[in-house]
Structure formats: structure tokens, C-alpha cells
Amino acid sequence: MDTLVDRLRQRGWRLTAQRRVIAEAITGEHVHLTADEVLARARSMLPEVSRATVYNTLHELVGIGELREVTHADGRKRYDPNVADNHHHLMCVDCGSMLDVHADTPDLADDERHGFDVLDVEITFRARCPDCAA
Amino acid sequence: MDTLVDRLRQRGWRLTAQRRVIAEAITGEHVHLTADEVLARARSMLPEVSRATVYNTLHELVGIGELREVTHADGRKRYDPNVADNHHHLMCVDCGSMLDVHADTPDLADDERHGFDVLDVEITFRARCPDCAA
DNA sequence: CACTGAAGTTGGACCGAGTCAAAGATAGCA
DNA sequence: TGCTATCTTTGACTCGGTCCAACTTCAGTG
Numbered sequence: 064m065d066t067l068v069d070r071l072r073q074r075g076w077r078l079t080a081q082r083r084v085i086a087e088a089i090t091g092e093h094v095h096l097t098a099d100e101v102l103a104r105a106r107s108m109l110p111e112v113s114r115a116t117v118y119n120t121l122h123e124l125v126g127i128g129e130l131r132e133v134t135h136a137d138g139r140k141r142y143d144p145n146v147a148d149n150h151h152h153l154m155c156v157d158c159g160s161m162l163d164v165h166a167d168t169p170d171l172a173d174d175e176r177h178g179f180d181v182l183d184v185e186i187t188f189r190a191r192c193p194d195c196a197a
Numbered sequence: 198m199d200t201l202v203d204r205l206r207q208r209g210w211r212l213t214a215q216r217r218v219i220a221e222a223i224t225g226e227h228v229h230l231t232a233d234e235v236l237a238r239a240r241s242m243l244p245e246v247s248r249a250t251v252y253n254t255l256h257e258l259v260g261i262g263e264l265r266e267v268t269h270a271d272g273r274k275r276y277d278p279n280v281a282d283n284h285h286h287l288m289c290v291d292c293g294s295m296l297d298v299h300a301d302t303p304d305l306a307d308d309e310r311h312g313f314d315v316l317d318v319e320i321t322f323r324a325r326c327p328d329c330a331a
Numbered sequence: 332c333a334c335t336g337a338a339g340t341t342g343g344a345c346c347g348a349g350t351c352a353a354a355g356a357t358a359g360c361a
Numbered sequence: 362t363g364c365t366a367t368c369t370t371t372g373a374c375t376c377g378g379t380c381c382a383a384c385t386t387c388a389g390t391g
Contacts, residue, residue: 171300
């Protein structure tokens with residue numbers, strides 16, 4: 064089975080207890096944790112994990128493309144482990160909860176590109192979730 | 198002529214020198230200033246403007262829909278005075294420069310809504326500008 | 332024109348997310 | 362088992378942004 068930890072080992076990462084626990088913390092469907100949430104989850108398994116290690120590891124995972132960084136309107140960054148599937152986000156403007164969704168990705172007309180080299184497109188559906196609507 | 202300052206007066210805002218100067222600082226095409234940039238521009242016209250007033254005024258303008266808040270990937274917020282025209286953004290991932298662009302806004306299928314009430318759609322074309330490509 | 336209360340502004344303390352550097356710990360290899 | 366490059370920790374620090382209490386100013390009233 065090809066888990067995140069397996070892929071990291073194949074890349075020659077030293078597999079420490081901390082990295083194992085962080086990798087486990089971020090795995091799942093519709094998971095979009097903040098760094099602090101990752102830290103809390105990791106500490107529940109290994110209490111002495113430090114904040115710096117969480118940030119280091121998250122950045123490294125983003126760097127090798129195993130994690131996607133999503134900046135929420137509140138300015139905090141969230142981390143999305145679902146990188147294989149090209150998807151967009153449905154976000155509650157009140158509580159910040161986020162779901163993965165699929166939608167057509169629009170193209171940018173040539174005369175709108177202003178000489179820029181377009182890399183990818185990020186779409187966020189700003190919405191209100193059923194809980195916050197009540 | 199219907200300037201931002203005129204519209205504010207019509208709303209019953211007390212038109213102070215500070216607000217006038219801030220309103221002037223954010224006016225223009227393809228303008229997406231950070232709060233600090235607004236502060237710097239305002240101070241070049243009226244040196245004693247305070248940071249708090251800039252934040253207060255920006256938030257009020259966002260609240261009445263005269264300004265759009267855009268959160269950049271670096272976590273800083275930028276302010277876009279172009280609210281009349283429904284547009285999206287083309288952003289350089291290296292230097293953060295931003296342009297207004299137009300593109301088809303995709304819809305979200307009913308079975309992807311998860312009971313959320315969709316308010317609007319934000320599209321960001323992540324790209325590299327000609328300057329940074331060199 | 333002076334007075335007054337409400338609205339607006341100020342400076343500085345504060346907050347929280349994130350960064351950094353130096354010292355200490357450890358995985359993985361010989 | 363011991364060595365060393367790599368990783369982790371701690372705590373200080375940065376930076377965007379918020380908050381608050383004191384002060385100023387505007388518009389309306391007499």
C-alpha cells in the first residue's frame with residue numbers, strides 16, 4: 064500500500080516519530096486543517112511535538128507537492144492533503160468550514176493574459192453552511 | 198460627478214480630511230493595495246494619518262460594499278476599489294502583483310452544494326508575470 | 332458665536348500566526 | 362556501537378492586524 068509515509072521514505076526522508084505523527088494528522092477526506100490544528104492532532108499522539116517542526120514539515124510537504132496550501136479569508140493557511148484530484152473549494156464565510164467540490168475550470172482569454180504565464184486556477188465558492196444559516 | 202467621496206457624503210458620513218485622503222489613495226484601475234500601502238499613500242498627502250484610522254475606514258468601506266477585500270496567498274489583505282464590475286484576478290505567484298480579468302464564472306452542480314447557500318465565486322488565476330519570468 | 336454630544340482620530344499596547352537561529356537529539360549507516 | 366548529517370526544540374522575534382482609552386472635531390442648537 065502506498066501511503067504518504069511510504070512515499071516520504073522513498074524520497075529518502077528520515078522517518079522520525081514527529082513526521083509520522085504529522086503525516087497521520089493530515090490524512091483524510093475533506094481535511095483542511097490549520098497549522099495549529101495539525102499541531103493539536105499531532106500532540107494528541109506525541110505530546111512533545113513542537114510548533115516549529117509542524118511548520119517545517121508542512122512546508123516541506125507543500126514543496127514536494129504532497130500537500131496544498133489554501134489561504135482562507137481570515138488570513139490563516141489551511142492544508143489540503145487531497146492533491147491527486149484536481150478540485151476546488153466550497154467555503155462557509157461564517158465558520159470557515161471547507162469542502163472539496165468539482166466544477167468546470169474556466170479559461171482565460173488570450174487578450175486577458177497581459178503576458179502572464181498562467182499556472183493554475185483557484186476557485187472558491189463563498190457560501191453559508193447549513194449550521195451557520197440557522 | 199459621482200465620486201467615492203460624493204457617495205460617502207450621501208450616506209451621511211462625516212467627511213474628514215483623513216477619509217478624503219484615504220478615499221483618494223485607493224481610487225484607480227487595477228489598484229490592489231495592502232493596508233500598509235494605503236497608509237503610506239495617505240501619509241504622503243496628510244502625514245499625521247494613523248494606522249488605526251486606515252484600518253477603520255477600509256473596514257467601513259468594505260462593509261458598505263465600496264471596496265472588496267482580497268486575501269493574497271501571503272496572508273496579507275489587499276483592497277480593490279473596482280466593485281461595480283464583476284471580475285476576477287490574475288496574480289503573479291512570485292511578486293504578488295495583481296490584475297483584474299474577466300472570465301466565465303462556473304456554476305456549482307446541485308449535488309455538489311452539500312446544503313450550502315452559495316453567495317459568490319472567487320476565481321484566481323495563479324500565474325507568473327513577464328518581469329518575474331525573466 | 333459658544334456649547335454640547337456624537338462621531339471620528341490617535342498612539343500605543345496588545346494579539347496571534349508564522350519565522351528564525353542556535354543548541355541539543357537521533358535515524359540510519361558503517 | 363559510534364559517527365554525523367539531518368532533524369527537532371525552545372524561545373525570542375517579526376509582522377499584519379486589533380483594541381482601547383483619551384483626545385479632537387464636526388454639526389446642530391440656542
